[in-house]
Amino acid sequence: MRPANILWPAALLFLWQLAVWPGLASDLSLPSPESWALLPPAQYEEIGGHEVVSTVPAREPKGVIFILHGCLQLVTEWGFQSEHCPDCHGMPEEMVTVWKLWRRGYAAVAVGPLNGGGGFxxxxxxxxxxxxxxxxxxxxxxxxxxxxxxxxxxxxxxYAMGTSRGGAMALIIALHFPLQGVGSMVMGLKPVELLEGSLAPVDAQTGATWAFPPVLLMQAQADQPEVIGVIDRTIPVFTRQGIHVRKLIMQPYPITPAFFAERIRGVSLEVSVRLHARWRSVGLLDEHGSSNASNARALAGAREALFEELEPLGIPDLEEFEDAQGERGLHRVFIELLWAAEAVHEITSQHVDTLLDFFEDTTRHEPRHWLRSRWAEAWAGRGGSHDSASTSDVQDYAAESAAAPDSPQAERSRDAECVRQGPFAEYLKAELDPGAGVKRPSTAELMRGQNERQRVYNALLSVPCQLEQFLLFGLLICLDSFLAVFTVLPVRFARAALAVVRSAVGRAPGRRPRAGGLAADQLFDVLCVLIFGATFGVLRLLPAGAIYFWLKDLTQEFLKLHVVHSAVEIFDKIACAFVVDSLEALSGSCTMFVTGHGSRWAAGRLAMDAAVTLALVIAHGMVLLGQVMTFSVAMNSARGHALVALLIASNFVEIKGTIFKRFDAGKLFTLTCQDVAERFHLALALLFVVVEEMDNAGSGRPNGALLQRCGAIFAAEVAIDVTKHAVVTKFSDVRPGVYRTFLRDVCEKTRGSQSHTAHRVVAFEP
Structure with missing residues (x-):
């Protein structure tokens, strides 16, 4: 193969790896220092004995989120200090929550307890x-x-979202005020007496009724047992009464060096890194960044480090906390962040986007042209009071709701109708003109088919769009990790070699450094480069031409091609699984060899693991070579169109094996990650075929007919993935918003990863 044919794409990919990729993996769900200035100022007012702090987008909001806080929070903590809210002193998790709501186009309205101004x-x-x-x-x-x-x-x-006691209040409000969704963080429905009765929402003034809205209960993993018990008692009661309820267990998350700069306006990255290092030194954070706020001794040392680092800086937002509550207020800022990261009984902004996705995916398809306008008239009033027309409309809706198809009233009505015997002419007239005498359609008629319509459009439109977004980002992760093997790994190898030279030159007489002065990761890099180099040398010795023509003679018949393709694909998965485990074992052996643990057998274990890994990598390389040559034979055959069609048809086995299985969110994520790896693997195989044809033809341009065949195969793979996920989500009753959650989680994990570990996020091994 001529180097000139691949030199320019390799150079472009290398530049893309170094310059473009870091920006793609940034976490878009957290505010940057510049984005805080875009947040509208908070508006403070008192309405009916309640303090209200609102942050409203410049354009009409997508919806309204009522926020009900916990007992140890203030409503003024949900906005930054401004002329419209002079007493506001926004806390970090609260303000990141407000920022996420504003970024998604929602109005954030925090409402405090009755007559609760000025204190907790x-x-x-x-x-x-x-x-x-x-x-x-x-x-x-x-x-x-x-x-x-x-x-x-x-x-x-x-919608309403609440934390702790505010979460219980949000669930109670749903019984008396029409909401489209409720999110309760670290709390279920209290008191217990409410769980013993019927959860039938009703307006005390007008008698209007509505269905209890969908509920997302967010439980902290390390929360108090009594709170977990309340949540666990709430879920079965909601389920028995037909209320759509989901439970989200909030896991602990690490505190990175940039953590404080991302959550506190005015804290620079430099200060955040310095504070992170100080807190690790006093034991408040472990080596992985996990919070240890329950350690009283570490917490005392962290308090001193906090004031030593931040007091001289004069950060305006932090001064607001001191002005409002003294040192206790400033200390509360970081205690809240630590407890939230530790997944205890505390508010966190980590899952706000998940909550909004839940709201958007479960919003009821209401007949807005009649039902919503009647609600607005009845609740808002005309001229300060309810007129008789609007009141009667709501009562009519209540009557229609009571006469739902499954209600006792409807059963009695059907029984009475069956008893009444009318003339045959009236029966025939009613059958031929069902809408005669009906002044307006009932609620049941208006809602008929909405759920089915939603499932159809989710499968046809929402799932393909959101799935392809996730797969595209996954392909970029795979490409970055793949290019790192050819760009970053050689640089690390060179640095390791330089470290060996420096260690040899600067070594004291009579002193022998372990592992040639290499760290464990450097030794692993050296062995990987040697293994890959040896594999490359072995594969070059194989007679590629003879293998190609042997496969060409073997696969002239359709059945033989199908058997060879399936066998190679199975061997590829088996070999890949063994190679991944062997590389992990080799990495552990490098660590034991360098640190001296088990030094008696460490060298032998390292040599054995390296030999086994080399053999497995060579075997996997041969399997991959056979796979891409099978593709090449199929593409370049005189009967290529039929062979390509056979390859496409063989992929439909995936659909047969998955569509009739029930998937939860965890299994669906695993399936989606497998699709990412398969699609990237297919793209590399097709690229190999195209480049090989260019080299054999001595041309710098790819063959047009070959590109069309490659495009047909790749398009078929896309269609198969979309069809598979559309049917799986429909049969498993999974909302399309789950792919947005997958994408956000992968972005957050990728942001804290490096090129040699990012591929693990999507279960891909380069």
Missing amino acids: HCYATGTDEEEFDVPEVPEMVRTLRQILTDNRWWHLPR
Whole structure:
């Protein structure tokens, strides 16, 4: 193969690897220092005895999110200090939450407890020693109604999210105020008396009823047992009453050196890195960045480090906390961040996008032209009071809801109708003209087929778009890791060789350094380069031409080609699994050899692992060579179109093996990652065929007919993946928003990874 044919694409790919890729893996779900300036100023007001802090997009919001905070939070912590909110002092997790809501186009409206201004207060939900019949709920409903009326937001979707006691209050409000979704963080429905009755929402003033909205319960992994018990008691009650409920277990997440700069406005990356290092030195963070805030001694040392690092800087936002609550306020800022990262009973902004995806995916398809307008008229009022027309409309809707197809009233009505015997002419007239005498369609008729329509459009439109976004990002991760083998790994090998030379030159007389002065990762890099070099040398000795013509003679018949292709594909998966395990074992042996653990057998174990890895890599290389040559034979055959069609048809075995299985989110993520690896593997195989044909023809341009065949195969792979996932999500009742969650999780993990570890995020091995 002529080097000139591949020199220019290799150079472009190398430049792309060094210059473009780092920006693609950035976490778009966290605010940058510049983006804080784009956030609109918070608006403070008092409505009906409740403090309200609102952050509203410049354009009409996509929806309204009512925020109900916990007992140890203030409503003024949900906005930055400004002329419109002079007492605001936004806390980090709260403000990142507000920023994410604003970025997604939602109005964030934090509503405090009744008469709770100026201090920490809990919502009166009837828990502990309180009585449930308190004015908190009706006053809160009146306040929410006033907010929607003043801002003319009745036509927008309305959701509520709460933390701790605020989460319980959000679930209670859904019984008295029409919402399209509720998110409760670290709390279920309290008090217990509510779980013992029927969760049938009703308006006390008008008698209007509606279905209880979908609920996402977010449980911290290390939360208090009593809180976990409340959540676990809530879920079966909701399920039995037909309420759509999901549970999200919030896992601990590491604190990176850039953690504080990403969450606190005014903290630079340099200060964040320095503070991260200090906290690791006092034991508050372990080597992986995990929080250890429950360690009192480490917490005391971290407090001193906090003030030593931050007090001289004069950061305005941090001064707001000190002005509002003194040193306790500044200390609360970082305690909140640490507890949230530790997944204890604390608010976190980590899962806000997941909550919004849940809201958007489960929003009911309401008949907006009638139902929503009646709600707006009845709740907002005309001229300060409900007119008789709007009240009667809502009551009609309540009656229609009561007469749902499965309700007792509907059963009695059908029984009575069956008893009544009418003339045959009236029966025939009713059959021929079902809509005669109907003034307006019922709610059941308006809602008929909406769920089926949603499933169809999810499968045809939403799933393909969101799936391809994830697969495209996964392909970029695979490409980055693949290029790192040819760009970054040689550089690391050169640095390791330089370290050996420096160690040999600067070694004291009579002293022999272990492993030639190499660290464990450097020794592993050296062995990898030697193994890959030896594999390359062995593969060059193989008679490629003889193998090609042998495969060409063997695969003249369709059945033989199918058998060879399937066999090579199976051997590829088996060899890849063994190679991955052997490389992991070799990495562990390098660590043991360098650190001196088990030094008696460390050298022999290292040599044995290196030999086994070399043999497996050579075997896998031969399998891959046979696979790409099978592709080349099929593409360049005189009966190429038929052979390509056979290769495409063989891929439909994937659909047969997956569509009738039920997948949860975890299994679906594994399946999607497998599709990423398969698609990248196919792209490399097709690229090999094209470049080989260019080399054999002595041309610098690819063959047009060959490109068409490659495009047909790749397009078929895309169509198969889309069809497979569309049917799987439909049969498993999985919402398309799960792919957005997958993409966001992969972005967050990739952001903290390097090129030699990023591929593990999508279970790919270069």
